[in-house]
Amino acid sequence: AQSVTQPDIHITVSEGASLELRCNYSYGATPYLFWYVQSPGQGLQLLLKYFSGDTLVQGIKGFEAEFKRSQSSFNLRKPSVHWSDAAEYFCAVGARGAGNMLTFGGGTRLMVKP
Amino acid sequence: DAGVIQSPRHEVTEMGQEVTLRCKPISGHNSLFWYRQTMMRGLELLIYFNNNVPIDDSGMPEDRFSAKMPNASFSTLKIQPSEPRDSAVYFCASSPRTGGGGNTGELFFGEGSRLTVL
Numbered sequence: 001a002q003s004v005t006q007p008d009i010h011i012t013v014s015e016g017a018s019l020e021l022r023c024n025y026s027y028g029a030t031p032y033l034f035w036y037v038q039s040p041g042q043g044l045q046l047l048l049k050y051f052s053g054d055t056l057v058q059g060i061k062g063f064e065a066e067f068k069r070s071q072s073s074f075n076l077r078k079p080s081v082h083w084s085d086a087a088e089y090f091c092a093v094g095a096r097g098a099g100n101m102l103t104f105g106g107g108t109r110l111m112v113k114p
Numbered sequence: 115d116a117g118v119i120q121s122p123r124h125e126v127t128e129m130g131q132e133v134t135l136r137c138k139p140i141s142g143h144n145s146l147f148w149y150r151q152t153m154m155r156g157l158e159l160l161i162y163f164n165n166n167v168p169i170d171d172s173g174m175p176e177d178r179f180s181a182k183m184p185n186a187s188f189s190t191l192k193i194q195p196s197e198p199r200d201s202a203v204y205f206c207a208s209s210p211r212t213g214g215g216g217n218t219g220e221l222f223f224g225e226g227s228r229l230t231v232l
Contacts (some may be wrong), residue, residue, distance in 0.1 A: 036221075043118070043205055043223030090157065101147075101170065102221065104157040 002027040002093045004105035012111040013081050019109050021076040023065075023091030032094035033074040034102065035065055039087045047089075061085070066080065086112045116140070118224035120206050126230045129135045132194040135227045138187055139208030147221060148181055148191050148227045149205040157205075163189065 003026045013019055025031060032051055036044040048059025055067040065076045088109045092102040103111060119138040127133055139146050148160040161171040163183045164225040174181070178197070193200055207221040 034220075041225070043207070043225050044221070045223070046220045049220065101159065101162055103159070106156045 002031060002088060002095055002103050003114075004091050004093050004103055006089075006091055006105035008106050008108045009106070010055050010109045010111065011031045012113060014113045015083050017073075019081045019085070019110070021089050021091075021110070023074045023105060024072050024092050025074060025093045026072065027055045027093055027095065033065075033067060034092040034094065035059065035063070035074075035076050035083070036090045036092060036104075038090065038107075040070070047076070048098055081110075083114065086110055090103065118206055118208050118222055120204075120224035120227050122227055123225065124228045124230075126232065127196055128232050129197055130195045131231075132192065133196045133200075133229060133231075135191040135206075135229070137189045137191070137206030137224060138208070139168050139189070140210075140222055141187065143208035143210045143222070144186065145209040145211065146183060146189050147207045147209070148189070149207065150202045151205060151226070152202045160191070160204075193229075196229075198231045201229055201231050 005024045007022050034049045035047040037047050038044045047063050048057050048065055050057050050067045058064050062078055063078050065074055067074050088107045090107045091105040094102045120138055121136045144165050150158045151158055156213050158173055160173045161181045166186060167181045172176040179193055181191045203226040205223050205226045207223045209221050
């Protein structure tokens, strides 16, 4: 069975600073990988996804993530954080051939200082 | 366009009462998921339907939980009897499949139903 670990429960960055959120997964083959964002009181929204091909994927709101097979990682990055990026971020893994069943990590809550 | 619609948004009930949560998926989506979110356990998949048929209900915690999808535009999650440990936010999500039947990977979430069992 697949699993996802997000080592950082909380991260605080200053507005304008760069951001990297960590995600490590466990899966026996090449997985599908996703990052979702959840604003307070809202459901989750897809930021980006990796299926195959280029290991650096671009998403919405200026986010990108890089799939590194050797490290079983799929870290999320943004070069300059905006106050509106404050939210909770979830990494998820899907097994190929398993429909859209996703396993989510525990989430990282991002706070942005002015 | 209407997204996934869940009701009620908030429910407060007493232990032992029956709770029914409702979900209307996005029109044309043929996969539907129920997730539960708590501080302690994060996001847990409870059950997954494809074309109205339950595919995987291994995440349903106990017999007190049941889910149905009588048609493509409606699903319910029922808890009977409810217990305080069922307090959580319950999310419904729907997903389309590609023309080739592949995995799109994108789940569209509703805003959730916050359940408090006293």
